[in-house]
Amino acid sequence: xxxxxxxxxxxxxxxxxxxxxIRQNSDREERVSFNGQTMGTYYNIIYLHPDGALFKKEVDSxxxxxxxxxxxxxxxxxxxxxxxxxxxxxxxxxxxxVLNKSREIYEVTGGAFDPTVMPLVNAWGFGPEEQEMPDSSxxxxxxxxxxxxxxxxxxxxxxxxKNGVQLDFSAIAKGYGVDVVGDFLGSKGIGNxxxxxxxxxxxxxxxxxxxxxxxxxxxxxxxxxERKIMAVIEVSNKGIxxxxxxxxxxxxxxxxxxxTISPFTGFPVQHSLLSATVVAEDCMTxxxxxxAFMVLGIDPSIQILNDHPELDAYFIFSDEQGxxxxxxxxxxxxxxxxxx
Numbered sequence: 001x002x003x004x005x006x007x008x009x010x011x012x013x014x015x016x017x018x019x020x021x022i023r024q025n026s027d028r029e030e031r032v033s034f035n036g037q038t039m040g041t042y043y044n045i046i047y048l049h050p051d052g053a054l055f056k057k058e059v060d061s062x063x064x065x066x067x068x069x070x071x072x073x074x075x076x077x078x079x080x081x082x083x084x085x086x087x088x089x090x091x092x093x094x095x096x097x098v099l100n101k102s103r104e105i106y107e108v109t110g111g112a113f114d115p116t117v118m119p120l121v122n123a124w125g126f127g128p129e130e131q132e133m134p135d136s137s138x139x140x141x142x143x144x145x146x147x148x149x150x151x152x153x154x155x156x157x158x159x160x161x162k163n164g165v166q167l168d169f170s171a172i173a174k175g176y177g178v179d180v181v182g183d184f185l186g187s188k189g190i191g192n193x194x195x196x197x198x199x200x201x202x203x204x205x206x207x208x209x210x211x212x213x214x215x216x217x218x219x220x221x222x223x224x225x226e227r228k229i230m231a232v233i234e235v236s237n238k239g240i241x242x243x244x245x246x247x248x249x250x251x252x253x254x255x256x257x258x259x260t261i262s263p264f265t266g267f268p269v270q271h272s273l274l275s276a277t278v279v280a281e282d283c284m285t286x287x288x289x290x291x292a293f294m295v296l297g298i299d300p301s302i303q304i305l306n307d308h309p310e311l312d313a314y315f316i317f318s319d320e321q322g323x324x325x326x327x328x329x330x331x332x333x334x335x336x337x338x339x340x
Contacts, residue, residue, distance in 0.1 A: 117146055134266075
């Protein structure tokens with residue numbers, strides 16, 4: 001009788017453990033990943049789903065619609081048709097939000113982020129048109145059409161207040177596309193995901209190990225084929241974007257021309273800031289500010305960060321002796337992996 005009384009509690013403990021294990025396994029979500037091409041670059045998506053459902057077809061279709069709205073490389077896209085006309089009534093849900101966010105960043109950065117820089121982007125060979133290599137007089141002429149104040153919009157349409165103005169959202173486009181895909185995954189009940197389009201990232205929740213998502217920041221001074229990671233961060237529920245002139249540039253007669261065009265001077269930027277990584281509530285915001293910081297350089301960018309604690313950043317720059325240096329906000333330091 002005494003032995004039976006000892007065995008029963010053990011059996012009950014085993015049954016409780018088995019039930020707990022079954023429930024744990026039933027609650028575990030399956031890791032799903034897929035990749036593809038969009039916006040002239042790659043995309044990579046990872047998420048957790050209880051049934052392992054694959055949404056690649058839906059994501060590809062979504063990105064086609066997005067491109068048909070905002071890509072300047074598609075002649076019949078909404079933005080291309082607006083650039084050839086004086087006004088445009090919105091056809092997709094994507095044009096208005098990016099106009100609105102661009103105006104916000106334009107104002108905060110004192111015009112450093114300006115999507116109307118399109119004529120200069122084309123002239124310097126970083127847009128859909130052929131490279132012209134403009135001289136100073138041509139740059140001065142094109143600058144007369146560059147200012148976000150030359151356009152206006154409401155929730156229904158966008159219009160020009162000066163002829164010859166053109167829009168180009170390439171400095172914020174990938175970040176916005178990342179958010180659009182992330183919102184789609186969220187609409188499917190997915191709470192844990194990472195969306196990466198050409199290095200611009202948004203992540204929600206945790207990965208399949210139950211910890212925040214990790215992403216690396218590259219050394220801007222090494223060759224593309226060598227790719228060296230300088231820092232790794234752990235992020236959840238944020239957007240991350242990096243802008244730099246170490247990949248997209250060309251050299252003519254020994255002179256390097258970087259793809260970041262200053263809306264102030266009309267020329268490719270040349271200063272000590274090599275790359276700017278920004279962490280924000282969404283990737284569109286991070287992407288826009290990362291571009292603006294590359295235009296402004298170190299000191300003005302740090303001032304903006306001091307005034308906007310909702311933003312965190314990591315800058316890689318060279319000092320007067322050519323040595324590689326870094327700057328980071330306190331918030332960025334908090335998510336930095338210290339053992340890398």
